[in-house]
Amino acid sequence: MEARLRTQRPRPPTPTSRPRGGPRAPRPHAPPPTHSVPTRGAAAGSKGPGRRRRLSHERGRPDVGPAPPPPASLGALHTAPPRPSPLRGCTPHPSPPRTALAGGGRRLPTQKEAVQIKKQAEPGAPRFCLLRGTHRPRSCSRWSWEHKIWRTVSRDRLKFLSLKMGTLLLWLLFICEARSHAVPTPNFVLLMADDLGIGDPGCYGNKTLRTPNIDRLARGGVKLTQHLAASPLCTPSRAAFMTGRYPIRSGMASRSQVGVFIFSASSGGLPHSEITFAKLLKNQGYSTALIGKWHLGTSCRSSTDLCHHPLSHGFDYFHGLPMTNLRDCKPGAGSVFTRALRLLVFTPLQVIAITLLTLAMLRCLGLVQVPRCVFFCLSFLAALVLGTLLCFLHYFRPLNCFLMRNRDITQQPMSYDNLTQRLTADAAQFIQRNAKTPFLLVLAFLHMHTALFSSKDFAGKSKHGAYGDAAEEMDWSVGQILDVLDELKLANNTLVYFSSDQGAHVEEVTVKGEGHGGSNGIYKGGKANNWEGGIRVPGILRWPGVIQAGLEIDEPTSNMDIFPTVAKLAGSPLPEDRIIDGRDLMPLLQGRSHRSDHEFLFHYCNFYLNAVRWHPQNRTSLERQ
Template identity: 55%
Template sequence: MKPNKVLMLADDLGIGDIGCYGNNTISTPNIDQLAKEGVKLTQHIAAASLCTPSRAAFLTGRYPIRSGMASSNTYRALLWNAGSGGLPANETTFAQLLKQQGYTTGLVGKWHQGVNCHSVSDYCHHPLNHGFDYFYGMPFTLVNECQDNKPSNLYRDLQDDLWFYTELIFLAVFSVLTGKITGLTPVRWKATLCFALFGFLFFASWYSSFGFVQHWNCIMMRNYNVTEQPMKLERTTSLMLQEAVSFIQRNKKGPFLLIVSFLHVHIPLFLTERFLRKSKHGSYGDSVEEMDWLVGQILDTIDKEGLRNNTFTYFASDHGGHLEAQEGTIQQGGWNGIYKGGKGMGGWEGGIRVPGILRWPGMLRANSVVDEPTSLMDIYPTVADLAGAALPQDRIIDGKNLLPLLQHKVSHSDHEFMFHYCGSYLHAVRWHQKDNGALWKAHYVTPIFSSETSGACYGKGICPCFGEGVTHHDPPLLFDLSRDPSEVMPLSPANEPLFHAVLERIDKAVDEHRKTLTPVPQQMSVRNRMWKAWLQPCCGTFPFCWCDNKEDGTHTQTVN
């Protein structure tokens, strides 16, 4: 019988936030128990240090640069539900492969891979058009606008978009005044365009200044329908848990694939009363402990339904903890243990080395550890193999099947080289030299940041990938991660006899890798990432989008 798959993905969780990875200030008994019952990966690597590209790589088994989900501009993640960028329709997710093998597929939680392309109802990037039979969750991601009394994350970007549209209208007015537009009388054109210009500016300034961005991005959907606009954070946790539990119960005869994509522990941190001020690590620790409880509830459901032995279970984070997430002097982001850097910080380990835990009773050895390079992209060929699905032959799949490594049939990972991108810029490369156990890592570019613990990147917000906010290294910074996992002691020809030979081999691998890349449309180009009113999911009459239909068509039950 084909095993069920329950894949749980945290948001912005640091590898050092979990007990089984060394944390002694936050209680994570359920995740720790999962590790005791399964396999813990110590070198589990995300394909990007930011949400959108990392999740695209997870779903497709491919570096995000291959699908156009890696950006060459400053916008490295999708910014709006009403943008036109997203996971391209010609990409094949592992959900599609499993659906073809008879699996019922569901996604509960965060998506952040786009919604529409050309119209408000084409849903070209929507989960249901990427292999999922059922979706309940947030098509975007948490931002400060989703919680009252928080500083805006997106207001400046919206103002930039509005100014762009304003310029277009001014150009149209100018064209009328200079006689370059015909078809209507000059008086009618002038009146119409001037009215549109001033009406648009008045509306946009009023609408955005009162925080109505919340109604555009902070929404919940069930399949194609908006159910909450704006979402009610105080009940989001319970609703998502109910949906995950209900999906398992409805499909317990299997086989099924369920991805639970937590909104925890992305800022703004939201908590139910029972976990408020519970941890020793403030609101962030409380959020981690609430997420751990959610993991426990899902695992208990699997057990209660008699599915334990026939369910392949996985837990990971999409990338490292967000060092720069602060509220005043209070840290709101995660801890990446001994590893340098964090979310958005190029190829530093802290942004890409994440927890990875897998359980499949009777098939994977309990309480075992794999200390070999693995990737979130590896889940793609692994679950495909478990489902009896063939991998697509018309494209490169960068992930490797984990089963031989997890079952200790082989000693080494199939990954020899791993390429660490920041947007579409190659920042670092690791080389796993299997014959002697060395794990080399060369940094060609690194972001400038002033603090190992709080980030403090050049400028504001997430660290940039290029420009004045990065340092180019020639020769590259070289580390042996097997001896220096914290990346604090760069090697040189003086202290490493193999220095030049290692860099020469890595450079050759980079050349070979680049030959496999083909140009594709950038999904986060300025044109694609901009807010477009005609693509805005809306429950009601745009722009006054509002609804609260949490009971409409849902399958829920009370969870104690």
């Protein structure tokens, strides 16, 4: 190979091999070496005195330091025949080799390469060697691998790599910026009152009922002035709140006049096929709890299967009333079955009594021969009806008014003594247990549903009788939850929602004439009807740093909107196999949108459609500070 390379004629360099900015010149031949092969250490180019530093003008590399001084004399060189190089495949190369081109041809080295070869041919310089299978000159020094890299990587490839690295850097910056502006995953505290009117809280205009903690919540968050319940009754409204769907879609809209669950022996309830926000958040790693009123059914085929229990719908913990609070649950508070008893009991008893008296008179006058067995049967029937009434009134309270913790009954019948304090303390303990993990807490108050009750600390303290006492005790409970969030420094990472399942029951009056219903403000109607007073409820949301404080929004919203809002904030996708009637509230709450996504809202009373609310698309909201 060496002989063949020596006999080839020099050719002028190609345009690609011309040094940048310099003239074309013929390839000079380096003179043959006039010295013998250096010693083994010098030939290796690693630690011997013949090693030379790379210069700054070579290969465009920066200067790495002055070259070592040449040997003092040639005495260190011996005249023995050349030894094989310790580097594999390397032999002394006295003449300039031809360099391989990218296309497969060969060319003579450039002028810069020739100068380098000439300098390396001087005494004391490291040898050049040919790698096997190539015709590239290679330095046998420790910098040889850098020569190969800088020879093979072209300027275009460097530009391409720079472009890729720049694109990757831009993507990383974009992801970091997006994460810095992304809404963090919050905790959720959902406070649901029962039969609280929109005219009851002070932040909605009440000047005589003291609700400082609800007002504090409104000052620190957003107040919705057109917040609407999906139904004016407890059970369907709570089903819509949990699922984000109209109750008629989930089968929770009754065709009869009684649209709620009253008896624990009822076999109905929220279907297993329905997805609650508790199920979605539980799948996202949240700890979930429901404390207070459930009222969406308990069992299916037996009293022990508890297929409609809160634990079957995504909640990890439950403590409260599986049914509802009724006047029949509190001794001396009356009964909600008065009208039914008059129709089903007193009327038959009156008919039986009149029949007995008439037959007795006719028999005494001798006008009719009445067998004694007729009197016996009628008397037995009357006793049976009366006994059924007495058994119902006696056993209703223990069979339907009881407290449960998870699947166990803890109090039967339940006692109203400090009941709000007990449930509030349990809610606070749940927050403390899960302070370091994301959690969902639904605190469903038993206030303001009748029977009204309050502890000794609040009884007789308000200006509105028993209703005002219960409202102020509920406000105290709201304050306790807010204080726990502040103490644990969770307020800035917790979305708090406060509302009611429907409007106030303004028709609720005791046998003594005392009104036990709340105020719906300027709106007509109340619970159990679709007038504005029955479905317009308070709506307050607070999330410091994310939701603007002290804002009022006059756009129509629904309690069904909590489902998609909570799901999106928790990072859970919405179910795609069903229609979700709720809409995400965050664009409206954060000011990114000035119009509600609801164009139509349908108002049902049980199974029957009573009204439709139309929100024109060209209408924008009125926001007030």
